[in-house]
Amino acid sequence: MRYLSQIFQPVLTIPKDAIIKNTEITCKSQKLLLECGLVRPTGSGLFTILPLARRVLNKLEALVIRCIEEAGAQRMSLPSLTAARLWEKTGRLQDVGAELMKVEDRHGKKYILSPTHEEAVADLLADVGPLSYKQLPLLLYQISNKYRDEPRPKHGLLRSREFSMLDAYGAHASPECAKETYERVTNAYRKLFQTLELPIYRVAAPSGAMGGSLSHEWQLLADAGEDTLQLCPECKSAMRSEQDSSRQCVRCASEMQLVNSIEVGHTFVLGARYSEPLRAHYAAVDAASTPLHMSCYGIGITRLLAASVEALANDKALRWPEAIAPYRVLIIGPKEGSKEWAVHGWEEVQGLGEELENEAGLYSDVVLDDRHTHTIGRRMKAADRMGYPIIVVCGRSTTEQPPRYELYRSKRVGYSAPVLLTRAELLATLATEANVTKVEVNPKEICAAESS
């Protein structure tokens, strides 16, 4: 169990219109994550992830891994340094050169700090190939830091220069097989985003710098977003909007709404765009050497953290999807020296924390506010700002027989009215919630209506 006073969380008060280390504060997530001590900029577009935000990333990564492995993906790790010559072969060194961070080693050999790894994966498949058609389909993924030399990094973690990303790569013997993997990964994305309970829509997208034949963006609705969607308020159809005026929904003829959104994921069928120039071939049934049909998939992990804050937080306080909150439960004990403290003091509060962790199954997800020289009210106010999904207060009713606890749940603004529960009821309630395996919901329930 963790004690609040021991967590490294350097809070900060940011004056209005402040500029922090050459970075203007331009959005809610940037301001709140900095003020609440979750993130710290180290320079333009570069951030230290502090322990509370690191816990969010741990949970996000675990969910992403579970979903993508259920889709059959195998984890690997590619070096961040990719030989520049590979990007020359595909033409991307010229096309996106200005956005690449470049490194030259002591012998003058040129590398890039990869923003994505299509070239590296195609080169790997060429190196170990030709694979037999029997070894296909193959789906490989990694989670690693990616780099982009943004001309003007802004919005904090939403557009940084070093960021954590899931990237997955499919290799196939036919376009049909590539499409099947694409559908499988699409379902994995849906499960993930449903678990996160975030308003994320899949929209058809042009393939752009990646090349290929089929592509979707996964867009989270949020005011701070730099993208715009047309969203049907009736049937929830969504599409990218390149224009400023709204249109009529092609499905239900309702007037569509223009909404801002943040791209948190992308999926592509790539065809032979990379396998051909890099000679990543497979041996077909007739033994003919043929370029692999590739697909690729990305989810911005650090961006998703910030985007979820944009979507859920209010102007003054963080809010989290329950599955990735830094801690799910905060316990606030009585103020030292109070009447309640005499009956239900520090030992009882600790005992409650241990029971929640070990008996209710909230292992390592409970934090105790041990600043018990402060009033309960003052600690509640600070807790509101952090947005713990559940707060348990040991207040006046802990002096009753049997003692009862106040259970609060986070709302968009503030917390629900408290529910008074005995210790047994509290444990049973939270145990039930801890045991709900949220990933295993029906993926068809989310994004049911969307543009293909």
Next chain:
Amino acid sequence: MRYLSQIFQPVLTIPKDAIIKNTEITCKSQKLLLECGLVRPTGSGLFTILPLARRVLNKLEALVIRCIEEAGAQRMSLPSLTAARLWEKTGRLQDVGAELMKVEDRHGKKYILSPTHEEAVADLLADVGPLSYKQLPLLLYQISNKYRDEPRPKHGLLRSREFSMLDAYGAHASPECAKETYERVTNAYRKLFQTLELPIYRVAAPSGAMGGSLSHEWQLLADAGEDTLQLCPECKSAMRSEQDSSRQCVRCASEMQLVNSIEVGHTFVLGARYSEPLRAHYAAVDAASTPLHMSCYGIGITRLLAASVEALANDKALRWPEAIAPYRVLIIGPKEGSKEWAVHGWEEVQGLGEELENEAGLYSDVVLDDRHTHTIGRRMKAADRMGYPIIVVCGRSTTEQPPRYELYRSKRVGYSAPVLLTRAELLATLATEANVTKVEVNPKEICAAESS
């Protein structure tokens, strides 16, 4: 459960004296990891970690995290890109400049790809500071890729240019407090290395380029090691050896032996070496602003993987510490069409795998050799090369009533003679082993005798 045929494991036959992508094969781990399809070089000193090796790293990371968090450390993430000006301030840009990978962004600002983060952490603590003495001690860690522009990368993962490392940093109000954290982390290292069952010795070391007052190296005995230790065969005292002749043990007067070793970890008390130039101060009891006393700790994660292969493998086959083997158990079923296959066919083999995973608690740690057109002998030979700690063969005795299974355990060379067990006995045996929480052994049992 995983099927062997679905694992991406591009095996390779390396001719003697081969040069792979400009890299000479110079040691056992490099050769075996490449031949067995666990690792693939992408260039000089750069490697793709393939799925089986990635599983080893996942397990290693989980063990490292458990041990360092038990010592009170909190996880964070620093950017790999560190502003070069911080390294200028401490003088290290000049001192170790040639080994640094350098990056210049589109605005001409200079960064390094960090090999270690003392400067970045001191800058962070200065930025959020001055911390109050009440917030100390503080112990922060990360696991991330580090970079070193080696003049001649060699020995595969033992000396690569991009590698995964745990690095932890302590901040303290006094040298005594720094020493206490140092002891706590030392115990965490001991627990970790005991869990891995590797012959690792702690030896006093000069502080070198890091500065500071106290330092130890953690050295694993292995022929391929570039370091040399004096090791007492009697009392197991160990010390660094800068000379070629062996000495007398200062403890028990035995003749010490010269042995090769690989540095897998390092621990330092740094004092104010970084906090002073970077102004990382704390507010003491009398409110005086004072440079923090720092300490730092490193474990090479990818290096430890390769080093454990150097220590345990034989010339032709991998061997693993049980805690980090890619899979703990391989199941080999009968050959298709055999008499055994008729009685104990594919469904029974799968059922056994599922019972081992779900009932014996070996969840996701069992792999099935589904190449059942091959003989059992041929599959045993391939399995020997991979070094699974346990192999279960469904052979002739599965036709008995009740059916019995052959349990083999890996030895340094080959496997133990089989033990014949009924299904219930097999499940009970492996369940007991799966439940042993190896991390919670007495740390004093390891490295009992060592230099200071």
